[in-house]
Structures are given as C-alpha cells and as structure tokens.
Amino acid sequence: MPAPKTAPSTLPLPPGRLGLPWIGETLSFLRDPNFATKRQAQYGSLFKSRIIGQPTVFFCGPEANAFLLSSHADCFSWRDGWPGTFQELLGESLFLQEGETHLRNRRLLMPAFHGKALASYFSTMVALSDSYLARWEKKQQLTWFLEFKKFTFEVASVLLVGSAPGHDETDNTIGTAESAETEAQIAQLASWFADLTNGLFTLPIRWGPTTYRKALRGRDRLLSYIEQEITKRRQLLARLQTDPTAALPTDVLTLLLQTEDDEGNRLSEAEIKVQTLLMLFAGHETTTSMLTSLVMSLAQNPDVLAKARAEQQAFPAESALTFEQIQQMPYLDQILKEVERQYPPVGGGFRRVIKPFNFNGYHVPAGWLALYRIDAAHKDERCYTNPSDFDPDRFSPERAEQKRYDYSLVGFGGGPRVCLGMAFAKLEMKIMAAQLLRRYHWQLDADQDLTMNPVPSLRPADGLKVRFSKLSFTA
Ligand code: HEM
Numbered sequence: 407m408p409a410p411k412t413a414p415s416t417l418p419l420p421p422g423r424l425g426l427p428w429i430g431e432t433l434s435f436l437r438d439p440n441f442a443t444k445r446q447a448q449y450g451s452l453f454k455s456r457i458i459g460q461p462t463v464f465f466c467g468p469e470a471n472a473f474l475l476s477s478h479a480d481c482f483s484w485r486d487g488w489p490g491t492f493q494e495l496l497g498e499s500l501f502l503q504e505g506e507t508h509l510r511n512r513r514l515l516m517p518a519f520h521g522k523a524l525a526s527y528f529s530t531m532v533a534l535s536d537s538y539l540a541r542w543e544k545k546q547q548l549t550w551f552l553e554f555k556k557f558t559f560e561v562a563s564v565l566l567v568g569s570a571p572g573h574d575e576t577d578n579t580i581g582t583a584e585s586a587e588t589e590a591q592i593a594q595l596a597s598w599f600a601d602l603t604n605g606l607f608t609l610p611i612r613w614g615p616t617t618y619r620k621a622l623r624g625r626d627r628l629l630s631y632i633e634q635e636i637t638k639r640r641q642l643l644a645r646l647q648t649d650p651t652a653a654l655p656t657d658v659l660t661l662l663l664q665t666e667d668d669e670g671n672r673l674s675e676a677e678i679k680v681q682t683l684l685m686l687f688a689g690h691e692t693t694t695s696m697l698t699s700l701v702m703s704l705a706q707n708p709d710v711l712a713k714a715r716a717e718q719q720a721f722p723a724e725s726a727l728t729f730e731q732i733q734q735m736p737y738l739d740q741i742l743k744e745v746e747r748q749y750p751p752v753g754g755g756f757r758r759v760i761k762p763f764n765f766n767g768y769h770v771p772a773g774w775l776a777l778y779r780i781d782a783a784h785k786d787e788r789c790y791t792n793p794s795d796f797d798p799d800r801f802s803p804e805r806a807e808q809k810r811y812d813y814s815l816v817g818f819g820g821g822p823r824v825c826l827g828m829a830f831a832k833l834e835m836k837i838m839a840a841q842l843l844r845r846y847h848w849q850l851d852a853d854q855d856l857t858m859n860p861v862p863s864l865r866p867a868d869g870l871k872v873r874f875s876k877l878s879f880t881a
Pocket of ligand 1: 692
C-alpha cells in the first residue's frame, strides 16, 4: 500500500545505529566494503546510520528502489544529496536540477543521446575502437582499466565536447589516436578533467595551492575550451545559411546548439557549457568500469565467451561491423545486463529527504540523507536465482529474471532520472565487445589482485592485467 503523502510520526525510526556524535559510522562505511550488506542482514531493507555527520537512511532491494526512484521520488531531492563541491564544480547541470527545470532540460538533452543522433556516432566509435585495438595489439601486455579509460575519454571528448583537432571542417573527418596533435589535446583535456574530479571529494579550500583550487582552475579551463568549440560551431551554422554545402561536425555540442523542444525552448550557451561538462564527468569513468568487468568476466567464463564468439561468427565473415548488426546481438545484450547486475560501476545514489515519509512500518523525517544501494537488488535471491553465478542466460526471453520484480536491475538507475547516457554507453561497449570477440584473444595474468575496489568506480585492484593478441585464424 502506498504511504500517505503527509506521514504521521507515530511510527518508529528505521532500525540501525547512529554511532558516535558527528563521526557516526563514517569510518566503517568508508573502510568496510561489506558495511551495508552486513547491516541489511541485521536490520532489513531499510536501516539508519550516521555518515559524515548526517543521519542517513539506506534503501535496499527492489521495493525500496521503486519507492525512492519512482513512486515517492517527490520525497527526495537530488541536488541536496550531493556534497557542496559537486554543486560548485559541476555547476547548474542536470545533476543538480529538479522539478520543471530538470524535466525541460532532460527533454532538450535526450535527442542528442538517442535515435538518429546515436546512429550518427556509430562510425566515430568504430574508428576510435579500431585505432585502440591496433595499438593494444602492438603493446601485447595491458593494464586494461587504464587503457579503457583513455579510450572512453577519447570517445567522450570527440563525441561530446567536439575535441578533434584533426577535425577538418571541409571534409568532416575526425582525428584519431594516430594524430600526435589529437593525442596532445586529449591528454591536456584529460589532465584538466583529472584536476576537476580530484576536487569533488576534498575540502573546498580555495586559497593556496590546494586540490580544490586546482579543481576550480581545471573546471574553468574545460568550460572555456567548450566555449571555443561552441563559437566554432556557431560560425559553421551561420555559414550554412549561405552555403548549404558547409559540413557540420557530428557531435553532441552541434546537436545541442540546434535543439528546440515543441514549445520552442532552447538551451542557453551557459547551460550547454555546464551540461556538456557534466556528460564528460558522468560518462567515461562508469563506461570504463563496465568494459573492464565485461572483459574480465568473459575471460573467466570460457563457455560464455565461446557462445558470444559464436554469435559474432554468425555474421558474414570479414564483413565490417554495421549499426544494423549491433541491433542483432541478443546474447551480447544479455552479457551486458549480467555485467551490469554483477558489477554495477556506481554503488548507489544519494538523495536528501525533503518530505517525511513512511516505508515498511518506519518513519523517516525530512532533512535526512537517503542512499539507495544499487547492488542490493542485484544480489537479492528473490530476484535472481543463484545471484553469485555469472549467468547471462538469466536474461534470456525464457527466463527473464529481471521481470520478477520491478526495479531489480538498476545499474543505470531508474524512474524519471534513469541514466541519460545509457544507450550511448551501451552502444560504445557493444562496439568494443563485438570487435574484441571477432578478432582478439586476451588472457588474464595469473599474478594480479582481482579484488574489486568500489571507489570511485568499481574496478579490479590491479587494473586488470592481460596478455592481448589477434586471434590466429584472422592473423
Ligand atoms: C556504463 C556506463 C554508465 C553507468 C553504469 C551509469 C550509471 C548511472 C546511474 C546509476 C545514474 C543514476 C544515479 C542516481 O540515481 O543517483 C546515472 C545518471 C546519469 N547518467 Fe549515467 N551511467 C553511465 C554512462 C553515462 C554516460 C555515457 C552519460 C552521458 C554521456 C551519462 C549521463 C548521466 C546523466 C546526465 C545522469 C543524470 C540523469 C538525470 O538526473 O536526469 N551516464 N548514470
């Protein structure tokens, strides 16, 4: 039964412990990867704790996800769930917007990540994946997490921020990793970006040579880079008025400058700048994590790997990967779902309770922090049979275990704020996976630590060391 909107406070607070004043259970939360699982086993799907001075309620399982993400989303604020550093460094972007403003901006951003736009990014993604695969073939030994990070950052900077100095305005081609100029610029952007992300989890001290000050400078440099790219595109758009043969770059920035909703709303230049910066932040580390878990799982599960290779071999031999083929890989889709379930890159999402509510016989007052735990539903035995097995067939049409409970697969979030870049990330991962399955072999080094570290995004402790080579029959 849904909880009443104005919740009476006669019900008890959720079980759990608030711990010491201010510090609460912060240290256990940060140090013990099983902190929440243990508390859930003890207290159930809703429990309280105190994290960094704030009473916090943890949501675990599909019913709790449905409550927070969908049916009672209006009891929670996204914006106030983020630390102040995020608010300053990521600006007035989608992450920090709520209500009507969020809806309007999401509507305006959506077309750049779906449908026709997505199809138009395909050839760039393929070209970039080809160039990285050739590079890895030469290298033979890889720490794959680091390599995927370069790859996903380059995809993001080329397709989102329009970074392609090899980008020729006359023939609309893009620079690839072979171009030294491109490499230097991507490296520069990556370094400003690293400065920015380092500042997200530090104390916001802006005087002196602090991490936070460097982060603010990184943000300003990235924003001014995006501004220059916007100016270039405005000039091209103006040229198009008199010269219909003028070519426009195929990237998110160009689309956003032209997007208008049914009511004639457009994003302002300031909005486009911060939204683009946010996409760069939200998009590449998460995709890196999931790609790494994908190739690790394939190496660890030879039967799954063989079946996935067989699916690729059903396409005509030697035929280049096409956008149409990408839509016809149901087994690869199942594998991606299983990787999302077992290795969700993001551990959970914070919110601020802005309306008191009752859930499962407990009362939660306004002002508390709320955290929904993504992997709780993924490991729930009611939702998934033998959840610790890596079993992509659980997502086959016959078994469809994700349909047993709504909101049981939430690696990309859910409800009105489900990940905006999900289709973009899936396309990028499928292109890389299909190319790997068709043409390459990789073997995990025996001597490495594969313990999964959850922060800042899930990855094996040693970054996944592999030996990489071309499959012999295509050599
Ligand atoms: C494997 C890759 C990715 C994963 C696992 C992932 C995961 C997530 C999750 C879990 C959320 C919801 C967080 C919450 O409810 O608190 C989210 C939101 C979001 N993601 Fe992703 N993401 C990925 C890739 C991307 C990409 C490529 C982009 C952009 C290009 C992107 C942009 C966003 C944005 C803008 C939001 C906020 C949406 C809103 O508030 O309306 N993500 N993502």
